[in-house]
Amino acid sequence: xxxxGVPIGRPLPGLRAYILSPGLTPLPAGTVGELYLAGTGVGxxxxxxxxxxxxxxxxDPYGPPGARMYRTGD
Numbered sequence: 555x556x557x558x559g560v561p562i563g564r565p566l567p568g569l570r571a572y573i574l575s576p577g578l579t580p581l582p583a584g585t586v587g588e589l590y591l592a593g594t595g596v597g598x599x600x601x602x603x604x605x606x607x608x609x610x611x612x613x614d615p616y617g618p619p620g621a622r623m624y625r626t627g628d
Contacts, residue, residue, distance in 0.1 A: 568594040569591055569595050570592040570616070571590070571592075574590055589628045591623060592617050592621060596623065597622075597624075611625075612624075
């Protein structure tokens with residue numbers, strides 16, 4: 555069994571997965587960080603919930619201009 559973390563798979567086609575530090579910098583494999591998802595399948599925010607949207611849907615600094623990424627909380 556895994557004792558230091560939970561392994562994750564690969565993102566679906568058209569999506570990107572990042573493990574980032576609190577400062578949103580990429581972390582090396584095996585490092586603990588937070589999972590962010592980006593790409594064509596990521597929405598722009600929560601409907602009628604701007605306060606939650608601003609904390610979860612962030613500009614994607616690693617994608618094309620205007621791209622967003624979703625902070626999963628995992």
